[in-house]
Amino acid sequence: MLISGASVAGPALAFFLNRDGYEVSVVERAPELRDSGYAVDFRGEAFDVLEELGVLAEMRGHDTKMRGITLLDDKGVETGRLPAEVFAGELEVPKQELTRILHRITADDVTYVFDDSISALTQHEPGVAVEFERGTARGFDLVIGADGVYSKVRQLAFGPHADALRHLGLSGAGFSAPNHLGLERSGLLQQGSGAALYLFSSGAPDRLTVSFSFATASPALDRRSRDEQENAVRAAFAGFGGEAPRLLEAMSEADDFYFSSTCQVHLDHWSCGRIALVGDAGYCAAPTSGMGTSQALIGARTLARELASADGDHLAAFTAYEQELRPYVTGNQAAGRQAATMFGGHADLANSGPGSRRPPQHAHAAPQRPAQRVL
Template sequence: MTNTNILISGAGVAGPALAYWLRVHGCTATVIERATAPRPGGYAVDFRGAAMTVLERMGILDEVRKRSTTIGDSEVVDTDGRHVVTMPAAIFAGELEVLKSDLTDILYAHTKDETEYLFDNSITAIDADADGVLVSFERGEPRRFDLVVGADGLYSKVRAIAFGDHVNYIHHLGLYNAIFSTDNFLNLDYAGRGCQLASGRTANVFSTRNNTEARASLYFGSDPLDYDRNDVEAQKRIIAEHFAGDGWVIPRLLKDLAASSDLYFTPISQVQMDRWSAGRVVLLGDACACASPLSGRGTSQALIGAYLLAGELATAAGDYEAAFASYENQLREYVKTNQAGAVEVVGMQFAEPPPQEVFDAMAANPPEADPELLTLKDY
């Protein structure tokens, strides 16, 4: 489908990765993003198996390696700061780990010269006909495209327009997560430190950017909360209320939270859908297959999905519906496995950590690169 004009909603990981591969295959990609620029902040993401292959085929693996967190072991302490156990990095860091914001910066840099980016804008309507799709925006005149891709995350605007209300697809797993930058006040040396607090709350701090700063990650259990996802100050108040009175370094972290400019606050949820496409609209990444951050595979799903979707469109001889179906069929089992793994992690989130011997045994047999789950085609 060369010369196809495709609109992508979302400039996180999935959207720019798809834009890259579409250009490789001779298609025109336009990316629309509600934020005013690539988003800062977020968690550290890791890669294994097929995701590493995609980075290599994109020609950015070495560049991503240079941004590696090179994170080591993570210590678990009690609320008085006393050592409990050490979690070896081999268990959770994958073959390569980087900050998500570093990855999005790299993807944007490699696509911005040949891809039109429409920041500070979003889709308001999608009207398809036999010849294409007429898309309306918050800002600017409507434009026509051949296809529309929703790569706009858990609360996908494209999904809401084309498939219906979020409540039909988002399954809350009972947790919320907040991540923000802080000083490396714990003097962590390429390492992390975490504490299980009372009543379903945990806190973790890990060093970043060659130990010059750190990221804090706070988890708390809760039923679905009603809040404005665009009101950062309201989100900060919710987090502060849940952790008020907690020990360890929580008072310091709450002060840093109040001053933070890169808060990432999200429910731990999954997206489950019977199909990922409807006519000329298809979903990608968290928009259709969110496994939650606890899966450790969300960014990998985005990269792999972008590679497969672009490749299938390139070889479909104009049959976009067949391309959408093949992309989905190849990725379904991988997503199913990742979502099941995340549910298991939720059950362990606030449990007492096992003895050190258990962690040592896990480190001696780290998670496989899972090549058996997915074999990438050469397009």
Template sequence: MNETTMNQTVLISGGSVAGPALAYWLHRHGVTATIVERAPELRDGGYAVDFRGEALDVLDRMGLLQQIRALDTEMDDAALVDAEGRQYATLPAAVFAGDLEVLKGDLTRMLYEATRETTEYVFGDSITSLHQDDDGVLVTFEHAEPRRFDLVVGADGLHSRTRALAFGPEEEFVRHLGIYTAIFNLDNYLALQNTGRLYTAPGKAANIFTARANTEARAAFHFAAEDLEYDRRDPAAHKRIVAERFADEGWEVPRLLREMNAAQEFFFDANAQVEMDTYSAGRIVLLGDAGYCAGPTSGRGTSQALIGAYLLAGELATHHGDHATAFAAYEQQLRPYVSEHQALGREGAERFFLPAPTQEILDMLAANAPENTRTEPIRLPDYTTA
């Protein structure tokens, strides 16, 4: 690689998965990135995330695969229960776990530890404006002084501020899948062992799964609804919405609602996809969910983030900082892969609320799980000689 022509200042908005993964690969190609993250510190909450197919190859090339495997949730099959808690079917692990599954908070921390000495992290801040010209991008921040960068990467998720500033308002690109999800941490009060329980009702589902060697648990509420109006930054309002939807449900739902109200680590959002005609605008490019979210029902968001980061950094190195050519090559390689996963996400949303599925149906879903019927593989170039 000719480092004298490689873009040397890259700002990444978002410090979850895609952003730190990109920072790792940029450093491997001789570039030190700056990551700005709105949260005041690393986010430790969240549900489990899956790695599938070529994403495992990326982790292996990062030298992190064995460390990640050590954090595998090792989830067994889970039980589907009725309102009285009676089991009526078994949910095979292949339906809800990928080739490898870890808690998102554990993954975020591992990526941070792998990059913190080679990446500038700025927590508790966010981008407020982007002004690009032929020589770079002038970025203003909510708190920090303005700075110029050669490139800006939006890796800031479904509700990307970078995308809104560079491409337009969210409603132009985000497609709602008709499902809302709340996730929160709690004690493993059911004393489950590497498994979970799932309760379903028409248009609703509630579940609890163990975490961190059964010392903790993660629970979730899901419900079907069209676009709801609410303040995205008001967790108390989110909890009220969920409580109203599940007020009359049986099983462990009343206890889970109490646990949710007390939870400090809590997430609530719509299941949605991001559809864009292009992933870049001048010197600004999108990565991961910010540019091509496939939706939680696809089971591919984390894999897309890791693969996208690898390709973006590699193409920038290959084209020696010619960002326009690099961005085009990155998108050309990734778009067919994204399109297939977005189709999986839409299909998953359509069948999400199965009415009391039989064991035969669940076994069929397991047989057709993504790790058993793979989409077309994506080629991962070897960028070591770029």
């Protein structure tokens, strides 16, 4: 079996499949294990998955132990505080620690191929013929896409990204900067009309993680130059006071600047013949949901469990996997849409379109997390 993607869902799925007797290969387009990403958190049933993986105690040892968030208005005046649990869930760890641990527990039994990517997929009765950008073409019984929002597997087997992605009316920039405020395991959330600035310090006390999020009508800025992206951020936060002006200046000096738009993945089916999707590739709920990592882990375990119990009938396994997981995903996506509006997203975009539904009025009265924190 081939899995595309070596972040969270891919290695977790590889662990369970290997345990159940599958021979597993993982291909990852990055040249080495990714050490990017800021913090991920775990909620609910994800703790059972971590326990089954045998890493829960180790994860607890990497807890960021965030203490809380100070709320500010657009001028920088304090308006209140939020407990750490609103953003950090029940347990929060640096993402690079999670990916490192998942790779370590699978590396001896799973074949990892870095710096390569799938370029073509051809299904036939015995399996899937896979062509790679660099490696030699091979055949696999099954192929699983665990390669994120812009999944190459999904693009090749299910259709263009535009058919699956739904923009939530929110885009933003992220980077790190010196911790001139002396924040220690705490953060500031400054909100104005259609925009929000979030900054925090957790694992590295000398550094701030900075996120500027603002309303956008489309993800078009994702394809623009850095200068154009920075100018859009400055325009969105032109009226902000407090720390915003200083951080807007720091943005241009950041060597880890990134820009991304917040979106969800919506598909009628998560499988196509011998090809299936897991995690963000199939059903991203958006970082605003606060459930991406938990959903990836739970999805991986669910898929592996159904494959193990289907006695070789992959079609039955894929159907059972989707039937069990889709209600959970639907709830997470509803929460992600509502939370996006609290960080500047447009309500009409975040709650419209095929397959969407408005979340219940009681759902997530407080924002779950800044839109760009874990992209």
